[in-house]
Amino acid sequence: MDILGDGFADALRLLVTGDEDAWSITALTLRISLTATVVAVCLGLPLGAAIALGRFPGRRVVLAMANTGLGLPPVVVGLFVTVLLWRSGPLGSLGLLYTPTAMIVAQAAIATPIVTALVVAALVQVDPDFLVQMRGLGAGRVRAFLALLDEARLPLLAAAMAGFGAVISEVGAAQMVGGNVAGETRVLTTAAVLATSRGQFALAIAFGLILLLIAFVVNLTLVLAQQRAPERDGVR
């Protein structure tokens, strides 16, 4: 129990004093995870919309692939990205391995199928007549589609949050493609692993608590957005 207490005390001390570069590690973690999430949304939203609304051959196969991607093991993604980015690999000339960019690539690869699958789920649950009605009311294709996105905005937001949750808590791929380099690619999860292997359990718990705090703030934002939505609609 001492260790847990020390961990709490350490987390507070780290956040107040900025020791062990806690702030820069936290900032880097946020930067990498948020960028990867934005990339995943930019890819997953159109992809998910195409699967949900489109009619094309192989649609079910693509959907099955996206759903498989929900359970994609990060360590497998990490291994693939590492091999691609190795100096001797096909993209080695870019010199990206062990940089934050490599971590963003790997994390985006992890999050994109998650976002895609959840976007599909979000869009198919809207009344199938919705688009027909919007078109009937005289909306153009683009306006009708945007109205559909607005209708499904909360599940879409949840899709983005799920992608973010998957990447910020992830350690296997982050460690492999980032290399856990101090001051450059060390994020909260890999810092916690290193502290653990050094026997610095209180420090590891402190990093874990900061991670939890971030996850909590993100989810709190989501809950608040969901709670406020009906009121806003009522006022309109």
Add this chain to the structure above:
Amino acid sequence: MRRARSLLLAAALVLVPSGCGDDDEPNRKLILATTTSTQDSGLLDDLLPAFTRDTGWEVTTLAVGSGQAIELGRRGEADVLLVHSPAAEEEFVAEGATGRRLLVMHNDFLIVGPADDPAEIDALSPSEALTAIAEGEVPFVSRGDESGTHAKEKTIWAKAGITPEGSWYSSTGQGMGATLQVAAERNAYTVTDRATFLSQRDTVDLVELGAGGPELLNIYHVIEMTERAGNRVQTDGAAAFADWIVSATAQDLIGRFGVDAYGEALFTPDAGRDEAELAA
């Protein structure tokens, strides 16, 4: 729609700052593949800033087992290695893709176990100690990760003429720190390097057992890679690191490392010495 727009704006705000700050000069950065012991003990935290200050080279450290470090060197993925697995190193150097291999420092391996010493190995030589553990089928935890420490452990088993197997023998596949913790939780014996053990002495409930001796010597070499391992190897960076770590500045830092925290030095600097003399 207002909400969608504010989401986009938030996304843009996050993305803009992330675009900057990545433009370090990539050609002044070298990759050092080394063992977990040099990172977990904190030695590299002392050495690398001084190296960067003295030479201008920045270092990306990959702390892996010696086996993986050598594999990264073999593939040209690392520029310079700091490893402690002499037999594997000699084999690797014989392949012809390396440059210089220089003696840097040593300390020793230890056999550690529960304080009540169930296999009664205290005062036994390393191979006698492992024999007693195997015959008593007392729990033993191995790293099993082809690291330098694992290689040393296998050498001692071989010397004792034992193939360790059975439910008493387990393999973590992890670094030294994690393996020490598993051993402590299971009241098991393990083979560890002194640096990692001292740095974790307060958090693991294990004590040093068995007699030491030349069998347990833990010798670190620096190995330069050349372009024969891959055309992107930074040979000048490798040379700068090898030259620096055997220099008087670095050797002095190595000799003093750990004195403040543990009351004893964790490594003995050996640059320029004859390896055959170390055992004496």
